[in-house]
Amino acid sequence: MxxxxxxxxxxxxxxxxxxxxxxxxxxxxxxxxxxxxxxxxxxxxxxxxxxxxxxxxxxxxxxxxxxxxxxxxxxxxxxxxxxxxxxxxxxxxxxxxxxxxxxxxxxxxxxxxxxxxxxxxxxxxxxxxxxxxxxxxxxxxxxxxxxxxxxxxxxxxxxxxxxxxxxxxxxxxxxxxxxxxxxxxxxxxxxAGASPDLNRPLNPHVSADLKEAWARRPDLHQNFDSSGIGKPDSPWRNLSLLDWAMLHGYQEMQELRKYGPGR
Ligand SMILES: C[S@@+](CC[C@H](N)C(=O)[O-])C[C@H]1O[C@@H](n2cnc3c(N)ncnc32)[C@H](O)[C@@H]1O
CATH class of the missing domain: 3.40.50.150 (Vaccinia Virus protein VP39)
Known part of the structure:
Protein backbone atom coordinates (compact mmCIF):
# COMPACT_ATOMS: atom_id res chain seq x y z
CA MET A 1 0.00 0.00 0.00
CA ALA A 192 17.97 11.30 -22.92
CA GLY A 193 16.09 12.60 -25.97
CA ALA A 194 12.62 12.40 -24.44
CA SER A 195 10.46 15.25 -23.19
CA PRO A 196 7.60 13.88 -21.09
CA ASP A 197 4.69 16.12 -20.22
CA LEU A 198 5.41 17.02 -16.60
CA ASN A 199 3.22 20.04 -16.25
CA ARG A 200 0.48 18.80 -13.99
CA PRO A 201 1.73 18.48 -10.43
CA LEU A 202 -0.86 16.70 -8.31
CA ASN A 203 -1.49 17.29 -4.66
CA PRO A 204 -0.52 14.25 -2.66
CA HIS A 205 -3.34 11.97 -1.78
CA VAL A 206 -2.95 10.47 1.69
CA SER A 207 -5.74 8.08 2.50
CA ALA A 208 -6.72 6.99 5.99
CA ASP A 209 -5.59 3.42 5.34
CA LEU A 210 -2.18 4.65 4.23
CA LYS A 211 -1.81 6.69 7.41
CA GLU A 212 -2.62 3.59 9.41
CA ALA A 213 -0.07 1.49 7.54
CA TRP A 214 2.50 4.28 7.83
CA ALA A 215 2.12 4.22 11.59
CA ARG A 216 3.02 0.54 11.51
CA ARG A 217 6.16 1.00 9.43
CA PRO A 218 8.57 0.05 12.21
CA ASP A 219 7.16 -3.47 11.92
CA LEU A 220 9.01 -3.91 8.67
CA HIS A 221 12.45 -2.91 9.80
CA GLN A 222 12.47 -4.06 13.40
CA ASN A 223 10.55 -7.27 13.19
CA PHE A 224 11.90 -9.00 10.08
CA ASP A 225 15.41 -10.18 9.36
CA SER A 226 17.17 -9.50 6.08
CA SER A 227 15.59 -12.62 4.51
CA GLY A 228 12.13 -11.31 5.32
CA ILE A 229 11.50 -13.83 8.11
CA GLY A 230 9.88 -12.66 11.36
CA LYS A 231 12.54 -12.41 14.08
CA PRO A 232 12.15 -14.87 16.99
CA ASP A 233 11.33 -12.13 19.50
CA SER A 234 9.00 -10.30 17.13
CA PRO A 235 5.20 -10.21 17.25
CA TRP A 236 5.40 -11.29 13.61
CA ARG A 237 7.61 -14.30 14.42
CA ASN A 238 5.31 -16.76 12.69
CA LEU A 239 5.12 -14.76 9.50
CA SER A 240 7.30 -13.95 6.55
CA LEU A 241 7.36 -10.52 4.97
CA LEU A 242 5.18 -11.97 2.23
CA ASP A 243 2.57 -13.01 4.80
CA TRP A 244 2.82 -9.55 6.33
CA ALA A 245 2.14 -7.93 2.97
CA MET A 246 -0.80 -10.22 2.41
CA LEU A 247 -2.14 -9.55 5.86
CA HIS A 248 -2.05 -5.84 5.26
CA GLY A 249 -3.82 -6.40 1.99
CA TYR A 250 -6.63 -8.37 3.59
CA GLN A 251 -7.24 -6.71 6.88
CA GLU A 252 -10.93 -7.04 6.39
CA MET A 253 -10.57 -10.83 6.76
CA GLN A 254 -11.42 -11.58 10.38
CA GLU A 255 -9.57 -14.88 10.36
CA LEU A 256 -6.25 -13.14 9.70
CA ARG A 257 -6.57 -10.65 12.53
CA LYS A 258 -5.36 -13.14 15.12
CA TYR A 259 -1.92 -12.93 13.51
CA GLY A 260 -1.59 -9.22 14.29
CA PRO A 261 1.15 -7.78 16.53
CA GLY A 262 1.10 -8.89 20.13
CA ARG A 263 -1.17 -11.90 19.53
C1 LIG B 1 12.99 -7.90 -2.91
S1 LIG B 1 11.83 -8.65 -3.98
C2 LIG B 1 10.82 -7.25 -4.43
C3 LIG B 1 9.50 -7.67 -4.97
C4 LIG B 1 8.53 -6.52 -5.28
N1 LIG B 1 9.08 -5.58 -6.22
C5 LIG B 1 8.11 -5.81 -4.00
O1 LIG B 1 8.50 -4.66 -3.82
O2 LIG B 1 7.39 -6.44 -3.21
C6 LIG B 1 12.78 -8.92 -5.43
C7 LIG B 1 12.01 -9.57 -6.56
O3 LIG B 1 12.85 -9.59 -7.71
C8 LIG B 1 12.55 -10.76 -8.42
N2 LIG B 1 13.66 -10.98 -9.36
C9 LIG B 1 14.95 -11.28 -9.07
N3 LIG B 1 15.67 -11.36 -10.21
C10 LIG B 1 14.82 -11.08 -11.22
C11 LIG B 1 14.97 -10.98 -12.64
N4 LIG B 1 16.15 -11.18 -13.24
N5 LIG B 1 13.89 -10.65 -13.37
C12 LIG B 1 12.69 -10.44 -12.77
N6 LIG B 1 12.48 -10.53 -11.45
C13 LIG B 1 13.54 -10.84 -10.68
C14 LIG B 1 12.38 -11.80 -7.33
O4 LIG B 1 11.70 -12.95 -7.76
C15 LIG B 1 11.59 -10.99 -6.30
O5 LIG B 1 10.20 -11.11 -6.53
Whole structure:
Protein backbone atom coordinates (compact mmCIF):
# COMPACT_ATOMS: atom_id res chain seq x y z
CA MET A 1 0.00 0.00 0.00
CA UNK A 2 2.80 2.38 0.95
CA UNK A 3 4.66 1.52 -2.26
CA UNK A 4 1.65 2.19 -4.48
CA UNK A 5 0.83 5.51 -2.85
CA UNK A 6 4.47 6.56 -2.78
CA UNK A 7 4.76 5.86 -6.50
CA UNK A 8 1.59 7.78 -7.28
CA UNK A 9 2.58 10.72 -5.14
CA UNK A 10 6.18 10.78 -6.37
CA UNK A 11 5.04 10.87 -10.00
CA UNK A 12 2.35 13.44 -9.18
CA UNK A 13 4.69 15.67 -7.26
CA UNK A 14 7.09 15.79 -10.18
CA UNK A 15 4.37 16.85 -12.56
CA UNK A 16 3.19 13.59 -14.12
CA UNK A 17 -0.54 13.02 -14.03
CA UNK A 18 -0.32 9.29 -13.33
CA UNK A 19 -4.14 8.98 -13.47
CA UNK A 20 -3.89 9.41 -17.26
CA UNK A 21 -1.07 6.88 -17.65
CA UNK A 22 -2.20 4.30 -20.21
CA UNK A 23 0.28 1.48 -19.54
CA UNK A 24 2.34 0.54 -16.51
CA UNK A 25 4.91 -2.18 -15.93
CA UNK A 26 6.00 -3.39 -12.49
CA UNK A 27 9.27 -5.21 -13.15
CA UNK A 28 10.15 -7.83 -10.51
CA UNK A 29 6.63 -7.43 -9.13
CA UNK A 30 6.99 -10.29 -6.62
CA UNK A 31 3.63 -11.16 -5.11
CA UNK A 32 2.08 -8.02 -6.59
CA UNK A 33 2.46 -6.10 -3.34
CA UNK A 34 2.34 -2.75 -5.17
CA UNK A 35 -0.02 -3.65 -8.02
CA UNK A 36 -2.48 -4.98 -5.46
CA UNK A 37 -3.11 -1.38 -4.37
CA UNK A 38 -2.42 0.44 -7.62
CA UNK A 39 -5.34 -1.47 -9.15
CA UNK A 40 -7.78 0.43 -6.93
CA UNK A 41 -6.62 3.78 -8.35
CA UNK A 42 -5.86 2.74 -11.95
CA UNK A 43 -7.92 0.48 -14.24
CA UNK A 44 -6.29 -2.97 -13.94
CA UNK A 45 -6.27 -3.34 -17.73
CA UNK A 46 -3.54 -0.68 -17.82
CA UNK A 47 -1.36 -2.62 -15.37
CA UNK A 48 1.29 -5.23 -16.15
CA UNK A 49 3.65 -7.14 -13.91
CA UNK A 50 6.53 -9.50 -14.49
CA UNK A 51 8.96 -11.47 -12.39
CA UNK A 52 11.34 -14.34 -13.08
CA UNK A 53 9.82 -16.45 -10.31
CA UNK A 54 7.13 -18.59 -11.91
CA UNK A 55 5.33 -19.38 -8.65
CA UNK A 56 4.89 -15.67 -7.86
CA UNK A 57 3.55 -14.97 -11.34
CA UNK A 58 1.12 -17.89 -11.11
CA UNK A 59 -0.07 -16.63 -7.72
CA UNK A 60 -0.54 -13.09 -9.07
CA UNK A 61 -2.52 -14.40 -12.06
CA UNK A 62 -4.88 -16.23 -9.71
CA UNK A 63 -5.36 -13.44 -7.19
CA UNK A 64 -5.03 -10.13 -9.01
CA UNK A 65 -7.65 -10.34 -11.74
CA UNK A 66 -7.53 -8.06 -14.75
CA UNK A 67 -3.79 -7.35 -14.60
CA UNK A 68 -1.52 -8.92 -17.21
CA UNK A 69 1.32 -10.93 -15.66
CA UNK A 70 4.24 -12.52 -17.50
CA UNK A 71 7.19 -14.54 -16.34
CA UNK A 72 10.42 -13.05 -17.66
CA UNK A 73 13.88 -14.58 -17.94
CA UNK A 74 16.71 -13.72 -15.59
CA UNK A 75 18.24 -11.41 -18.22
CA UNK A 76 16.73 -9.13 -20.87
CA UNK A 77 14.81 -9.08 -23.15
CA UNK A 78 11.47 -8.79 -21.41
CA UNK A 79 8.48 -10.64 -22.91
CA UNK A 80 6.90 -7.38 -24.12
CA UNK A 81 6.98 -5.58 -27.46
CA UNK A 82 8.89 -2.37 -27.94
CA UNK A 83 7.08 0.89 -27.07
CA UNK A 84 4.78 -0.87 -24.61
CA UNK A 85 4.83 1.21 -21.42
CA UNK A 86 4.35 4.79 -20.40
CA UNK A 87 5.64 4.13 -16.87
CA UNK A 88 7.99 1.33 -15.87
CA UNK A 89 8.77 1.02 -12.19
CA UNK A 90 10.75 -1.47 -10.18
CA UNK A 91 10.88 -1.67 -6.38
CA UNK A 92 13.64 -3.47 -4.49
CA UNK A 93 15.14 -4.93 -7.66
CA UNK A 94 18.07 -2.70 -8.62
CA UNK A 95 18.90 -2.77 -4.90
CA UNK A 96 20.24 -6.31 -5.43
CA UNK A 97 21.81 -6.13 -8.90
CA UNK A 98 25.46 -5.73 -9.83
CA UNK A 99 26.56 -2.96 -12.13
CA UNK A 100 26.47 -5.00 -15.35
CA UNK A 101 22.96 -6.30 -14.63
CA UNK A 102 21.69 -2.78 -13.88
CA UNK A 103 23.19 -1.52 -17.15
CA UNK A 104 21.59 -4.37 -19.12
CA UNK A 105 18.14 -3.66 -17.68
CA UNK A 106 18.44 0.09 -18.24
CA UNK A 107 19.19 -0.59 -21.88
CA UNK A 108 16.19 -2.92 -22.15
CA UNK A 109 13.93 -0.28 -20.58
CA UNK A 110 14.64 1.98 -23.55
CA UNK A 111 13.22 -0.70 -25.86
CA UNK A 112 9.95 -1.39 -24.02
CA UNK A 113 9.31 2.21 -23.02
CA UNK A 114 7.02 4.42 -25.11
CA UNK A 115 8.53 7.65 -26.42
CA UNK A 116 8.59 10.13 -23.50
CA UNK A 117 8.08 7.26 -21.05
CA UNK A 118 9.18 7.36 -17.43
CA UNK A 119 11.25 4.95 -15.33
CA UNK A 120 10.96 4.95 -11.55
CA UNK A 121 13.43 2.84 -9.58
CA UNK A 122 14.09 2.31 -5.92
CA UNK A 123 17.74 2.19 -4.87
CA UNK A 124 19.81 1.72 -1.76
CA UNK A 125 21.41 5.13 -1.45
CA UNK A 126 24.08 6.86 0.52
CA UNK A 127 21.95 7.60 3.59
CA UNK A 128 21.01 3.95 3.95
CA UNK A 129 24.64 2.86 3.48
CA UNK A 130 25.62 5.21 6.32
CA UNK A 131 22.82 3.89 8.51
CA UNK A 132 23.87 0.29 7.80
CA UNK A 133 27.57 1.00 8.04
CA UNK A 134 27.98 -0.39 4.53
CA UNK A 135 31.13 0.33 2.56
CA UNK A 136 30.59 2.71 -0.36
CA UNK A 137 33.74 3.63 -2.31
CA UNK A 138 34.27 7.11 -3.71
CA UNK A 139 33.14 5.91 -7.11
CA UNK A 140 29.68 5.62 -5.56
CA UNK A 141 28.76 2.02 -6.34
CA UNK A 142 29.15 -1.14 -4.29
CA UNK A 143 27.65 -4.58 -4.76
CA UNK A 144 28.02 -7.03 -1.87
CA UNK A 145 27.75 -10.69 -2.78
CA UNK A 146 26.41 -12.94 -0.03
CA UNK A 147 25.18 -16.51 -0.49
CA UNK A 148 22.91 -17.47 -3.32
CA UNK A 149 19.61 -15.79 -2.40
CA UNK A 150 18.73 -12.79 -4.58
CA UNK A 151 17.67 -10.68 -1.60
CA UNK A 152 21.02 -11.21 0.13
CA UNK A 153 22.93 -9.54 -2.69
CA UNK A 154 23.05 -5.90 -1.62
CA UNK A 155 23.78 -2.93 -3.83
CA UNK A 156 24.45 0.60 -2.62
CA UNK A 157 24.91 3.56 -4.93
CA UNK A 158 25.06 7.32 -4.60
CA UNK A 159 22.95 9.97 -6.31
CA UNK A 160 26.18 11.33 -7.74
CA UNK A 161 26.91 7.94 -9.34
CA UNK A 162 23.40 7.77 -10.81
CA UNK A 163 23.64 11.26 -12.32
CA UNK A 164 27.14 10.65 -13.66
CA UNK A 165 26.76 7.10 -15.05
CA UNK A 166 23.09 6.92 -15.99
CA UNK A 167 23.05 10.56 -17.05
CA UNK A 168 24.76 9.58 -20.29
CA UNK A 169 21.66 7.79 -21.60
CA UNK A 170 18.92 9.23 -19.38
CA UNK A 171 17.72 12.50 -17.98
CA UNK A 172 17.47 12.28 -14.21
CA UNK A 173 14.17 14.08 -13.62
CA UNK A 174 14.15 13.62 -9.86
CA UNK A 175 16.19 11.92 -7.16
CA UNK A 176 15.06 11.76 -3.55
CA UNK A 177 16.98 10.19 -0.71
CA UNK A 178 15.01 7.73 1.50
CA UNK A 179 11.79 8.62 -0.34
CA UNK A 180 10.37 5.11 -0.14
CA UNK A 181 9.38 4.23 3.39
CA UNK A 182 12.36 6.17 4.80
CA UNK A 183 14.50 3.31 3.49
CA UNK A 184 15.16 3.32 -0.25
CA UNK A 185 15.91 6.25 -2.55
CA UNK A 186 13.71 6.93 -5.56
CA UNK A 187 14.95 8.05 -8.95
CA UNK A 188 12.81 9.17 -11.89
CA UNK A 189 14.36 8.85 -15.35
CA UNK A 190 13.44 9.40 -18.95
CA UNK A 191 15.51 8.54 -22.04
CA ALA A 192 17.97 11.30 -22.92
CA GLY A 193 16.09 12.60 -25.97
CA ALA A 194 12.62 12.40 -24.44
CA SER A 195 10.46 15.25 -23.19
CA PRO A 196 7.60 13.88 -21.09
CA ASP A 197 4.69 16.12 -20.22
CA LEU A 198 5.41 17.02 -16.60
CA ASN A 199 3.22 20.04 -16.25
CA ARG A 200 0.48 18.80 -13.99
CA PRO A 201 1.73 18.48 -10.43
CA LEU A 202 -0.86 16.70 -8.31
CA ASN A 203 -1.49 17.29 -4.66
CA PRO A 204 -0.52 14.25 -2.66
CA HIS A 205 -3.34 11.97 -1.78
CA VAL A 206 -2.95 10.47 1.69
CA SER A 207 -5.74 8.08 2.50
CA ALA A 208 -6.72 6.99 5.99
CA ASP A 209 -5.59 3.42 5.34
CA LEU A 210 -2.18 4.65 4.23
CA LYS A 211 -1.81 6.69 7.41
CA GLU A 212 -2.62 3.59 9.41
CA ALA A 213 -0.07 1.49 7.54
CA TRP A 214 2.50 4.28 7.83
CA ALA A 215 2.12 4.22 11.59
CA ARG A 216 3.02 0.54 11.51
CA ARG A 217 6.16 1.00 9.43
CA PRO A 218 8.57 0.05 12.21
CA ASP A 219 7.16 -3.47 11.92
CA LEU A 220 9.01 -3.91 8.67
CA HIS A 221 12.45 -2.91 9.80
CA GLN A 222 12.47 -4.06 13.40
CA ASN A 223 10.55 -7.27 13.19
CA PHE A 224 11.90 -9.00 10.08
CA ASP A 225 15.41 -10.18 9.36
CA SER A 226 17.17 -9.50 6.08
CA SER A 227 15.59 -12.62 4.51
CA GLY A 228 12.13 -11.31 5.32
CA ILE A 229 11.50 -13.83 8.11
CA GLY A 230 9.88 -12.66 11.36
CA LYS A 231 12.54 -12.41 14.08
CA PRO A 232 12.15 -14.87 16.99
CA ASP A 233 11.33 -12.13 19.50
CA SER A 234 9.00 -10.30 17.13
CA PRO A 235 5.20 -10.21 17.25
CA TRP A 236 5.40 -11.29 13.61
CA ARG A 237 7.61 -14.30 14.42
CA ASN A 238 5.31 -16.76 12.69
CA LEU A 239 5.12 -14.76 9.50
CA SER A 240 7.30 -13.95 6.55
CA LEU A 241 7.36 -10.52 4.97
CA LEU A 242 5.18 -11.97 2.23
CA ASP A 243 2.57 -13.01 4.80
CA TRP A 244 2.82 -9.55 6.33
CA ALA A 245 2.14 -7.93 2.97
CA MET A 246 -0.80 -10.22 2.41
CA LEU A 247 -2.14 -9.55 5.86
CA HIS A 248 -2.05 -5.84 5.26
CA GLY A 249 -3.82 -6.40 1.99
CA TYR A 250 -6.63 -8.37 3.59
CA GLN A 251 -7.24 -6.71 6.88
CA GLU A 252 -10.93 -7.04 6.39
CA MET A 253 -10.57 -10.83 6.76
CA GLN A 254 -11.42 -11.58 10.38
CA GLU A 255 -9.57 -14.88 10.36
CA LEU A 256 -6.25 -13.14 9.70
CA ARG A 257 -6.57 -10.65 12.53
CA LYS A 258 -5.36 -13.14 15.12
CA TYR A 259 -1.92 -12.93 13.51
CA GLY A 260 -1.59 -9.22 14.29
CA PRO A 261 1.15 -7.78 16.53
CA GLY A 262 1.10 -8.89 20.13
CA ARG A 263 -1.17 -11.90 19.53
C1 LIG B 1 12.99 -7.90 -2.91
S1 LIG B 1 11.83 -8.65 -3.98
C2 LIG B 1 10.82 -7.25 -4.43
C3 LIG B 1 9.50 -7.67 -4.97
C4 LIG B 1 8.53 -6.52 -5.28
N1 LIG B 1 9.08 -5.58 -6.22
C5 LIG B 1 8.11 -5.81 -4.00
O1 LIG B 1 8.50 -4.66 -3.82
O2 LIG B 1 7.39 -6.44 -3.21
C6 LIG B 1 12.78 -8.92 -5.43
C7 LIG B 1 12.01 -9.57 -6.56
O3 LIG B 1 12.85 -9.59 -7.71
C8 LIG B 1 12.55 -10.76 -8.42
N2 LIG B 1 13.66 -10.98 -9.36
C9 LIG B 1 14.95 -11.28 -9.07
N3 LIG B 1 15.67 -11.36 -10.21
C10 LIG B 1 14.82 -11.08 -11.22
C11 LIG B 1 14.97 -10.98 -12.64
N4 LIG B 1 16.15 -11.18 -13.24
N5 LIG B 1 13.89 -10.65 -13.37
C12 LIG B 1 12.69 -10.44 -12.77
N6 LIG B 1 12.48 -10.53 -11.45
C13 LIG B 1 13.54 -10.84 -10.68
C14 LIG B 1 12.38 -11.80 -7.33
O4 LIG B 1 11.70 -12.95 -7.76
C15 LIG B 1 11.59 -10.99 -6.30
O5 LIG B 1 10.20 -11.11 -6.53
Missing amino acids: ISAHTIENFLGKHGFDWRRCSSWLDLACGCGRTLNYLRFDVPPSRLNGCDYDRSLIEWCKQHLAGIRFEKNRRSPPLPFAENSFEVLYSISFFTHLDEAAQAGWLQEFQRVLKPNGLILLSLHGEALALRKNAYLPSRGFEHHRAGWAFNNQMTYQTEEYVRREWGRDFKVLAYESLALDSFQDLVLLTP
